[in-house]
Amino acid sequence: MPRLVRFSSAAPIKIDPATWPRDEQGNLKVLSICGCGISAKFPFCDGAHKACKAEDAGCTYTYDIPTRTVQSVTPGTGDVPATDGQREG
Numbered sequence: 001m002p003r004l005v006r007f008s009s010a011a012p013i014k015i016d017p018a019t020w021p022r023d024e025q026g027n028l029k030v031l032s033i034c035g036c037g038i039s040a041k042f043p044f045c046d047g048a049h050k051a052c053k054a055e056d057a058g059c060t061y062t063y064d065i066p067t068r069t070v071q072s073v074t075p076g077t078g079d080v081p082a083t084d085g086q087r088e089g
């Protein structure tokens with residue numbers, strides 16, 4: 001169930017540990033990194049991956065990031081070239 005995610009920047013995404021959330025005792029909380037590519041808080045997970053549960057493993061999906069709706073489904077092997085950079089959307 002691959003997804004096409006458009007990346008438009010060749011720059012790194014900087015994650016500053018000083019801005020990580022902390023609990024009441026000041027301990028760092030666990031941060032989850034987005035693996036689905038459709039998080040509104042990318043590169044962090046916001047639970048958007050739940051929208052991907054019904055995907056067919058043999059298709060490639062393109063999502064509208066703000067609405068988390070499927071824009072297109074392409075049947076096939078699901079082989080998609082990797083991309084780098086910052087995601088658009």
